Structure formats: C-alpha cells, structure tokens
Amino acid sequence: MKPHAFEYRRVEKVSEALQWLREDGENARILAGGQSLVILLNMRLAQPARLLDISRCAELNYLRQEKGMLCIGASTTQAQLQYWPDLPRTVPLLAEAIPFISHYQIRNRGTVVGSIAHADPSAELPLCLATLCGRVVLRSHKKSRVLDAAQFQQGMLTTAKETDELLTEVRFPVAGEGHGYAFDEFALRRGDFAIVACAVDVGPEKVRLGIGGVADKPMVVEWERRDSASFGQKLNDLAWQLDAQDDQHASAAYRRHLVRELGQSTIDTALSRCAKKED
Ligand SMILES: Cc1cc2nc3c(=O)[nH]c(=O)nc-3n(C[C@H](O)[C@H](O)[C@H](O)COP(=O)(O)OP(=O)(O)OC[C@H]3O[C@@H](n4cnc5c(N)ncnc54)[C@H](O)[C@@H]3O)c2cc1C
Incomplete structure (x- = not known):
C-alpha cells in the first residue's frame, strides 16, 4: 500500500514547527527518523494532511x-x-x-x-x-x-x-553513586522487538525493576534491597499482575515465565555490578 497524499514540510527551527502545530496540530504529524511513522503511513493507519520533518533541525x-x-x-x-x-x-x-x-x-x-x-x-x-x-x-x-x-x-x-x-x-x-544497572531481553531473533524486556536500577536501598513487552506500557516496581531473598515470590506475583496476553509471538504463560526468569537474572547482574563498585 502507499500512503495517503500529504504535504511535506522540512522544519529548520523549533518556532516554525510550533507555529505549524498551532495552526493545524490535529492534522499534522512530526516526522523524526520515520522508522515507525512511515510504516503507519504506508498501511494508512495514520493519514495526516501534513508532515513536519524535524530530522535536520540543528x-x-x-x-x-x-x-x-x-x-x-x-x-x-x-x-x-x-x-x-x-x-x-x-x-x-x-x-x-x-x-x-x-x-x-x-x-x-x-x-x-x-x-x-x-x-x-x-x-x-x-x-x-x-x-x-x-x-x-x-x-x-x-x-x-x-x-x-x-x-x-x-x-x-x-x-x-x-x-x-x-x-x-x-x-x-546520570548514573548514581553506588548504583548498579542491567538490561536484558528475550526476542525471537536478534533485533526483533522484545517479547519481554527487563531494565534494573539497584541503588543503596532500593531495587527498581522495569518490564517491557507484557503490559500496554512499561511497568516499574520498586522493592527494598534488603528483601532480596523474597524477590522470587515478588517476581511471580508481578508476572501474574501484568495481565499477559497470548499472541502470535508467545503465550501468556511463556511471558510470565520470562518475567520470572529474566527478571531474576537481570536483578542479579545489577546487584553484582553494585557489589563490584562497593568492593
Ligand atoms: C524493521 C524495524 C525494526 C524495529 N525494531 C525496533 C526494536 O527492536 N526496538 C525499538 O525500540 N524500536 C524498533 N523500531 C522502531 C525504531 O526504533 C524507531 O526509530 C522509533 O520507534 C521511532 O523513532 P523515529 O525517530 O523513527 O520516529 P518517527 O517514526 O518519525 O515517529 C514516530 C512517532 O512519534 C512521533 N514523533 C516523533 N518525534 C516526535 C517529536 N519530537 N515530538 C512529537 N512527536 C514526535 C511521530 O509523529 C510519530 O507518531 C524498529 C523499526 C523498524 C522499521
């Protein structure tokens, strides 16, 4: 399929973009790298009258x-x-x-x-x-x-x-003093969107765990670091709370399994990076 007709404007200044958005924001879309928007245009899932290209806005x-x-x-x-x-x-x-x-x-x-x-x-x-x-x-x-x-x-x-x-x-x-960070994900092939992704920030007292790919937006929980012995149970509870759905890529049960396994291993990696700094 080809996109619906649109007017293309290359925007050199922020003020120009804001002026266009003021005049007709309902019918305009910002074009940045185009790596998601152009797909939506080609499938006619988006049909803006005007594209405002900011990719060369210095x-x-x-x-x-x-x-x-x-x-x-x-x-x-x-x-x-x-x-x-x-x-x-x-x-x-x-x-x-x-x-x-x-x-x-x-x-x-x-x-x-x-x-x-x-x-x-x-x-x-x-x-x-x-x-x-x-x-x-x-x-x-x-x-x-x-x-x-x-x-x-x-x-x-x-x-x-x-x-x-x-x-x-x-x-x-910016990275905090004494913090350890880790990121990991599981996808069917390298470079595909994640089926489940985990991001962890371990601070002196708290562990923040973010999960992507399961709910309709990134979900973040914060636990006390001193409770690390009970993280297995907490991850299991979280896996159920996220309300995973079956789709063509993975079943809900498999996503819950990934939350438990990948969640634990990513937390462990972040904790070990903290420990190295504390040594
Ligand atoms: C084959 C393929 C594989 C991909 N795999 C992954 C992946 O594994 N992980 C991943 O995260 N992404 C993936 N992407 C998406 C990629 O990261 C996109 O670059 C990103 O999602 C959108 O960035 P963009 O600059 O291309 O935005 P665009 O496509 O230009 O815009 C995306 C949306 O954001 C709006 N927008 C953009 N910038 C602004 C702004 N400054 N102000 C207001 N609205 C704005 C646009 O109007 C549009 O609605 C993939 C894309 C492709 C084509």
Missing part, C-alpha cells in the same frame, strides 16, 4: 549534561547516542539497552525522542526512561512543560502529548 540535535541529567534533543539519532563515548559512564543502562534496538540501519535514522513519542510497549528506550524516572520536555506555542515518564506514558502508542505539542527533549538521570 537546534534539536544535541547531547548535553545539565543538573545531573543527560538531555537529548529531538533530532538526535539512536546511533549518535550509542556511539557517544561517554554513554557507558553517564547512563550505563542506555549503553546496554540500545544495541537491542533492531539493527544499525534503523538506529542510524531512528531518533531517541521519536521512540519515546511513539510509545511502543516493547521498545527499549521508553522502558529505560520509565525505570530511571526520566523526564520529557513538551513545547507548544503557548507553554512548555516537563513531565515524568510515569505521567507521560499512558498506554499502547498513547502519551500525554497534546496535538499542538512538540516533544523537544528527553532527560535521563
């Missing part, structure tokens, strides 16, 4: 550290982030998760912010954002607002973004 292409956060502009690609030499030290969870996103061709075009705006429940970057309690910056012609991941992520391909808003930046907390 104002939105940056990686910078500010007030304990790594701030990533909306035209920064996943590959730019992956090959930024400071990433393993700055946000180690992202450094471990990004290679799981499909293949390098996709990461060369796909943006970090585009993935978070698209809100696929199996995607790696929204899961990392939720697990680390990251934030998103939304701008419209009249206001700018900063939302926590939990406020922004609402469900399958659904976020709190309004039609006249542009997601200009995402912010990931």
Whole structure:
C-alpha cells in the first residue's frame, strides 16, 4: 500500500514547527527518523494532511549534561547516542539497552525522542526512561512543560502529548553513586522487538525493576534491597499482575515465565555490578 497524499514540510527551527502545530496540530504529524511513522503511513493507519520533518533541525540535535541529567534533543539519532563515548559512564543502562534496538540501519535514522513519542510497549528506550524516572520536555506555542515518564506514558502508542505539542527533549538521570544497572531481553531473533524486556536500577536501598513487552506500557516496581531473598515470590506475583496476553509471538504463560526468569537474572547482574563498585 502507499500512503495517503500529504504535504511535506522540512522544519529548520523549533518556532516554525510550533507555529505549524498551532495552526493545524490535529492534522499534522512530526516526522523524526520515520522508522515507525512511515510504516503507519504506508498501511494508512495514520493519514495526516501534513508532515513536519524535524530530522535536520540543528537546534534539536544535541547531547548535553545539565543538573545531573543527560538531555537529548529531538533530532538526535539512536546511533549518535550509542556511539557517544561517554554513554557507558553517564547512563550505563542506555549503553546496554540500545544495541537491542533492531539493527544499525534503523538506529542510524531512528531518533531517541521519536521512540519515546511513539510509545511502543516493547521498545527499549521508553522502558529505560520509565525505570530511571526520566523526564520529557513538551513545547507548544503557548507553554512548555516537563513531565515524568510515569505521567507521560499512558498506554499502547498513547502519551500525554497534546496535538499542538512538540516533544523537544528527553532527560535521563546520570548514573548514581553506588548504583548498579542491567538490561536484558528475550526476542525471537536478534533485533526483533522484545517479547519481554527487563531494565534494573539497584541503588543503596532500593531495587527498581522495569518490564517491557507484557503490559500496554512499561511497568516499574520498586522493592527494598534488603528483601532480596523474597524477590522470587515478588517476581511471580508481578508476572501474574501484568495481565499477559497470548499472541502470535508467545503465550501468556511463556511471558510470565520470562518475567520470572529474566527478571531474576537481570536483578542479579545489577546487584553484582553494585557489589563490584562497593568492593
Ligand atoms: C524493521 C524495524 C525494526 C524495529 N525494531 C525496533 C526494536 O527492536 N526496538 C525499538 O525500540 N524500536 C524498533 N523500531 C522502531 C525504531 O526504533 C524507531 O526509530 C522509533 O520507534 C521511532 O523513532 P523515529 O525517530 O523513527 O520516529 P518517527 O517514526 O518519525 O515517529 C514516530 C512517532 O512519534 C512521533 N514523533 C516523533 N518525534 C516526535 C517529536 N519530537 N515530538 C512529537 N512527536 C514526535 C511521530 O509523529 C510519530 O507518531 C524498529 C523499526 C523498524 C522499521
């Protein structure tokens, strides 16, 4: 199938995008890397009258550290982030998760912010954002607002973004002193979307576990680190709470099994990385 006819606009400045969104946000869509949107267009699941291409907007292409956060502009690609030499030290969870996103061709075009705006429940970057309690910056012609991941992520391909808003930046907390991080996932083939993905942030007292691919958005739980002996039971309870469904990729029972097994092994890896730092 071919997309419905649309008007294409290359946007050079944020102010230009905001002006277009103000005039006709209902009928316009932002085009970033196009790696998810173009599929929706080709299948006619999205039929916007106008595409606003921000992929060459220099104002939105940056990686910078500010007030304990790594701030990533909306035209920064996943590959730019992956090959930024400071990433393993700055946000180690992202450094471990990004290679799981499909293949390098996709990461060369796909943006970090585009993935978070698209809100696929199996995607790696929204899961990392939720697990680390990251934030998103939304701008419209009249206001700018900063939302926590939990406020922004609402469900399958659904976020709190309004039609006249542009997601200009995402912010990931820089690695905390004494924290250990780990990411792992199970997919049918390397590069496929995850059937179950796990992201873990172990701090001095708490363990935060994020699960992707099961519920309609990333689900995050926080447990006391001192309760680690009972994590097996907690993972079993969580596996049932997530309300897994059967689909063509895996049964609900298999997804619950993966939550228990992958959840435990990813927590163990993060704990061992903490222990190494504490030695
Ligand atoms: C073959 C294939 C395999 C893939 N495998 C994976 C995978 O394993 N894991 C994974 O996470 N992803 C995967 N993806 C998706 C990929 O990561 C996309 O790049 C990503 O989901 C969307 O980023 P994008 O920059 O391409 O956004 P686009 O496709 O351009 O946009 C996606 C959506 O977000 C909106 N949007 C984008 N940027 C903004 C913004 N700044 N403000 C407001 N709205 C915005 C668009 O309007 C659109 O609705 C795959 C894609 C393909 C084609």
